[in-house]
Amino acid sequence: MLAERYPGIPRIALTATADEMTRKEIVARLHLQNARVFISSFDRPNIRYRIAEKDSARKQLLNFIRTEHDGESGIVYCLSRSTVDETAAFLEGQGVNALPYHAGLDNSTREANQSRFIREDGVVMVATIAFGMGIDKPDVRFVAHLDLPKSMEGYYQETGRAGRDGLPADAWMIYGLGDVVQQRWMIDQSEASEEYKRIFTAKLDAILGLCEAADCRRVRLLDYFGESSQPCGNCDNCLTPPEEWDGTEAARKLMSCILRCQQASGFSFGAQQVIDILRGKSTAKVEQFGHEKLSTFGIGADLDVMQWRSVLRQLVMMRLVRVDHERFNTLRLTEGSRAVLRGEKQLRLRRPAKASAKPRADRKLIDKSRIGVEEVADVAPVDEAAYEALRTWRREVSKEHSVPAYTVFHDSTLKELARVRPQSLTQLRAISGIGATKLERYGEALLEILGAR
Numbered sequence: 001m002l003a004e005r006y007p008g009i010p011r012i013a014l015t016a017t018a019d020e021m022t023r024k025e026i027v028a029r030l031h032l033q034n035a036r037v038f039i040s041s042f043d044r045p046n047i048r049y050r051i052a053e054k055d056s057a058r059k060q061l062l063n064f065i066r067t068e069h070d071g072e073s074g075i076v077y078c079l080s081r082s083t084v085d086e087t088a089a090f091l092e093g094q095g096v097n098a099l100p101y102h103a104g105l106d107n108s109t110r111e112a113n114q115s116r117f118i119r120e121d122g123v124v125m126v127a128t129i130a131f132g133m134g135i136d137k138p139d140v141r142f143v144a145h146l147d148l149p150k151s152m153e154g155y156y157q158e159t160g161r162a163g164r165d166g167l168p169a170d171a172w173m174i175y176g177l178g179d180v181v182q183q184r185w186m187i188d189q190s191e192a193s194e195e196y197k198r199i200f201t202a203k204l205d206a207i208l209g210l211c212e213a214a215d216c217r218r219v220r221l222l223d224y225f226g227e228s229s230q231p232c233g234n235c236d237n238c239l240t241p242p243e244e245w246d247g248t249e250a251a252r253k254l255m256s257c258i259l260r261c262q263q264a265s266g267f268s269f270g271a272q273q274v275i276d277i278l279r280g281k282s283t284a285k286v287e288q289f290g291h292e293k294l295s296t297f298g299i300g301a302d303l304d305v306m307q308w309r310s311v312l313r314q315l316v317m318m319r320l321v322r323v324d325h326e327r328f329n330t331l332r333l334t335e336g337s338r339a340v341l342r343g344e345k346q347l348r349l350r351r352p353a354k355a356s357a358k359p360r361a362d363r364k365l366i367d368k369s370r371i372g373v374e375e376v377a378d379v380a381p382v383d384e385a386a387y388e389a390l391r392t393w394r395r396e397v398s399k400e401h402s403v404p405a406y407t408v409f410h411d412s413t414l415k416e417l418a419r420v421r422p423q424s425l426t427q428l429r430a431i432s433g434i435g436a437t438k439l440e441r442y443g444e445a446l447l448e449i450l451g452a453r
Contacts, residue, residue: 011035047160050170052173060174064142072122073139076091076124076145077127083146101127114131141162143170145158149207155210176313213350214237214242216238217236254274262332264290264293279303279308280297387415394414408442413431425443
């Protein structure tokens, strides 16, 4: 409206994350058709993207933090406030310095938790998407998602809060069939127009496609934003390529079982009942409905529960099976399933790779020519004892001056100090992140910690 009323006024539109469709809408709504458009790269090469199947969410998260990011800052995103509270309490009970953040907390609690996260080392913030806008903490070493994000834009924005100091960071996510069902139910129940429901559904399908992809995660992510790239060699699919297999027969067994259950009982059943029948498991519910007499009883005993859930989740994603939200999340076949049942269509499914805990390689930060020490090799290890001593000192300084720890020195500077072990003010001056002011203020203290005084 303002653009039409005041056409001569200069205008600029800025956005951190927008796909092509959103960019076109911005241009149209703000009448910027003749404006120049500048788009920078969406690539964050220091972030490793990793996605796995959800099994025991909190235990998986705890194992990830303990084995790879113990004592480091991170953000854990959850879909609901209750999950935030429960997850934060669980982590705190396991010795992780975790805090909750969501709109249901009072202002003073939110502000206090946010302040601790920004100022202190090693705080893990468990939050809804209410947390993050305006947060620019450079040493966030991981962003974890316990629930499926609603879109690629949301996923990119949230994971982009990790590794802003340029050091290696992880974008870690787990998801399951329940996430797919919940997100599609939320879209169906929305009061938005049918056009916007189609848009939201397409965005959900895109993030599901990323989750189920067997190729490079980064290539998929950048392609969504219109940027071409090559396999990164640094995501889970590049490091441990998942297998693809001919899932046609498994899909036919599962869909046949859904159909036989409906024919025998006159109504549909949920995922657990169908999988129990396929695996030949004689539960009370199976016997109650006489499903042990079905022709599909036991025909899928060659696959375990998690494998069947993976097959079902991919069929739901492909829209060959739908979940009836109105009838207790029971399973129904779609029109598209007919071609598979008739043998007219083959399906290639993803067999998830087993998680591997490979050590992260730190970015090489040493410029030997600046230090003037030829014998310092690029592969010189970080002295962990010195690094922890430097972090402890930084924490004390930040508390004394009531400033965030990273404003004293970034992690990258502390790591370089612990790797190079400079022994003089001259050598300290060559370390990235130490200017004249900080050299004068902290130089002697650093040399004392490093054993040069």
